[in-house]
Amino acid sequence: MPNLPVYFILALAGLQTLAAGQEAAPALMLGAYAHPGAFWERGERLDDFGVNAVFIHSGGLDDDTIQRARAEGCRVFAEFATLNGQYGDYVLEHPEAHPIDDSGEPVAPATWFLGACPTDPGFRAFRMSALRDLLTRFDVDGVWMDYLHWHAQFEDPYPIFVKTCFNESCLGGFQQSTGLHVQGETVAQKARWIFMNAASQWEDWRVSVLVDWAREIHDTVKELRPNALVGNFQVAWKDEDLGGVRRRCLGLDFRALRPYVDVFSPMTTVAPANHQNTSASTSSILASTSTFAPSRATIPVCGPLCRLTTNRAFPLRSWPASWNTASAPRARVS
Numbered sequence: 375m376p377n378l379p380v381y382f383i384l385a386l387a388g389l390q391t392l393a394a395g396q397e398a399a400p401a402l403m404l405g406a407y408a409h410p411g412a413f414w415e416r417g418e419r420l421d422d423f424g425v426n427a428v429f430i431h432s433g434g435l436d437d438d439t440i441q442r443a444r445a446e447g448c449r450v451f452a453e454f455a456t457l458n459g460q461y462g463d464y465v466l467e468h469p470e471a472h473p474i475d476d477s478g479e480p481v482a483p484a485t486w487f488l489g490a491c492p493t494d495p496g497f498r499a500f501r502m503s504a505l506r507d508l509l510t511r512f513d514v515d516g517v518w519m520d521y522l523h524w525h526a527q528f529e530d531p532y533p534i535f536v537k538t539c540f541n542e543s544c545l546g547g548f549q550q551s552t553g554l555h556v557q558g559e560t561v562a563q564k565a566r567w568i569f570m571n572a573a574s575q576w577e578d579w580r581v582s583v584l585v586d587w588a589r590e591i592h593d594t595v596k597e598l599r600p601n602a603l604v605g606n607f608q609v610a611w612k613d614e615d616l617g618g619v620r621r622r623c624l625g626l627d628f629r630a631l632r633p634y635v636d637v638f639s640p641m642t643t644v645a646p647a648n649h650q651n652t653s654a655s656t657s658s659i660l661a662s663t664s665t666f667a668p669s670r671a672t673i674p675v676c677g678p679l680c681r682l683t684t685n686r687a688f689p690l691r692s693w694p695a696s697w698n699t700a701s702a703p704r705a706r707v708s
């Protein structure tokens with residue numbers, strides 16, 4: 375989630391489902407995203423506007439901010455940039471954590487976002503250490519996982535979806551998890567073998583990797599701040615939107631994440647822009663996502679989506695041709 379220059383309000387309902395022993399939370403929270411410094415500089419108070427929560431980037435938290443927000447009746451939640459490879463310039467300084475695409479090349483940054491390889495042990499240790507530091511230093515009311523997804527960009531009017539990651543740790547992790555032996559000499563050959571022979575297992579494994587991140591973050595939060603909530607900023611798309619791209623490309627599965635997330639926060643601020651431009655970009659998105667399908671039999675998913683657009687219907691092709699031409703790392707739509 376970018377640092378928006380303006381506030382937006384989140385309505386968080388359903389918090390009454392907290393575990394036993396936790397302090398009862400109000401049924402409805404009206405929260406402001408981003409540091410309220412500019413707002414305070416105008417001499418305003420958060421409670422004058424009915425705001426009772428603030429969501430502040432973990433790097434922007436300090437004791438004075440927490441104290442003032444609480445004095446104005448707010449709970450303080452930390453936004454935690456989970457898989458943002460640009461955080462701390464980590465990927466720049468640790469190229470082994472740069473996501474690798476299905477041609478074996480480091481993936482290009484997606485506008486203002488660059489993901490990190492979720493299975494890179496160094497990056498994971500780096501983020502988990504930052505989480506512990508945050509929780510140890512600040513008595514926050516919760517931590518909201520942001521950027522919990524594989525490399526992609528869904529916050530742009532023209533979303534960018536890329537198939538990653540095929541570096542050593544991901545290929546190794548996938549094989550270890552599934553018991554499959556991925557065939558091929560080069561990364562490109564291995565990626566193609568996966569797409570052609572084990573695409574659904576690969577999608578499931580990618581989901582499981584993110585769930586394991588959520589599990590460790592959840593457990594760490596509850597260990598260090600037992601009353602704190604664990605939230606997740608989520609792309610506001612339904613399971614079936616854009617050919618199931620939320621699960622198939624981003625690797626996000628609400629049901630799988632649910633045990634480790636107290637509150638999901640759909641990012642409705644970006645959904646309208648994406649949907650307005652769906653007709654212009656659907657073909658390209660489908661070209662990208664269709665290769666996640668395990669077989670040709672799933673290609674008809676393009677049908678209903680294409681009917682929503684004014685574009686020429688996404689052509690049904692032979693499976694290898696579709697993989698080769700339409701679905702190589704997706705070019706940005708312009």
Ligand SMILES: [Zn+2]
Nearest residue numbers: 491539541544
């Ligand atoms: Zn990887």
